[in-house]
Amino acid sequence: MNSAAAGVLVLAGTPIGEVEDAPPRLRGELEGADVIAAEDTRRFRRLAQALGVQPGGRVVSYFEGNEGARTPELVEALEGGARVVLVTDAGMPSVSDPGYRLVAAAVERGIRVTAVPGPSAVLTALALSGLPVDRFCFEGFLPRKAGERTARLREVAGDRRTLVYFEAPHRIDDTLAAMAEVFGAERRAAVCRELTKTYEEVKRGPLAELARWAADGVRGEITVVVEGAPEPGPADLDPAELVRRVLAREEAGERRKEAIAAVAAAAGLPKRDVFDAVVEAKKTGDIPKV
Template sequence: MIILAATPIGNLADASARLRTALAEATVIAAEDTRTTQRLLQALGIDNRPRLIALHDHNEKARSGELVELAREQDLLVLSDAGMPTVSDPGYGLVAAAAAAGVEVTALPGPSAVVTALAVAGLPTDRFTFEGFPPRKPGERRKTFAALQHEQRTMVFFEGPSRLADTLEAMAAAFGEDRPAAVCRELTKLHEEVRRGPLGELAGWAQGGVRGEIVVVVGGAGVRDVAPEDAVAQVLALVADGIRLKDAAGEVASQTGMSSRELYQAALAARKA
């Protein structure tokens, strides 16, 4: 089978007993960076010397078929550099190929930067969405944030330190400077820091430079108090822009908390009238 194993995101003490056993017993490991895996084995005091196969973004598509066939004959341990494989890391293509080929896939749960940041951010955790890394190009980044402007779930992003200030500034422009957020830096490590505040304030703070691995958590948009007739007008405006009536009703419903079905029926009646 294929075994996806979560590795520490910083503190080595977070390595689970199951991970240690899997590393000690593995005969073959597919790793995002084989050098990182070698250092992990050494740091954990594991003297096993399994066969190491590189599996990263640039070769995953080409190697997945070969690795799936290998996993028919023996267990294949899959590691990313930190956290759970497939979550903004290599592994998804391999799992999809294994599922299509009928090869069993399991996981050894463990550290996750997404869930750790969500837990300490102080923002709602009942519903959330993981958005990964925002686009690097300013225009694409603005477009992405504009599409998320009315997202009501808490949003979790990864970002690099050199782009953090620009990203927070773009978020403040799209979501509003007062939107609550948290920047979680170096989670589980010696210099762990969680900076909470409105996006405008955090954007100003980040201008001074921030180091380390970063997760940004942004509060969702509140439900807007809109009169029913105004909501129907919004639906019809979207339809006029070429959006299907059903989709337009769903979008306005997500922004206002109203019933998508009722908005659809009301807009349909308004069009007939």
């Protein structure tokens, strides 16, 4: 297709709480859109009214239940030159909200996709949590079934990045209890509730303590931020992990002698222990993946 003749898909961030947090560009995009695809058309019209905006184009629903059917229709409009603005109930479209299918389809057809940056519950909660923010991983919503939820948590139990989750109020007590069991009762976390709204609350503490607090009931929209796994000490490092670290340094350009010395120093171990682990791995052929 001729991408120059196609329209533009605009992912428009919407307030997660206070209407005053709406990005200035949002009003112009809503007024100039040919089509506005909204997760909930009634909530969107309330937002437009609060912003003092008269939508310029037709408003259609675009939510989890009709994404599959509605996406081809919106792509057709885009290919015809329309400016389509996608909004969800709060935050950025496609981040644990409808939008990914439409973005993927537009990209595949060579259609331009842009965004109106707006408030983000993920980044807001991360910043307010008091936990490390230099490296983090957004995990979205956990599975509803207990067994699947526990399995998902175990996948990231050793991740040293700060973890961010969304959760529903009627499941938060079970989720925090499962996190305390898998991650450890003393792992620090923050439960961020109703961000930027009247009853905003950030509850910080060890996971076990937060699970007991949540047992009495928690209301509102919730984002959970969990501290990453602690750096393993010498007793926690098995020979395979020591070898993996040496090989990673070698791949980065270090000589083996220097790599062994650096790994041993970081782990608080004698260089001989790390050297023996490398020799044994080479002898047996049991080389861990880097």
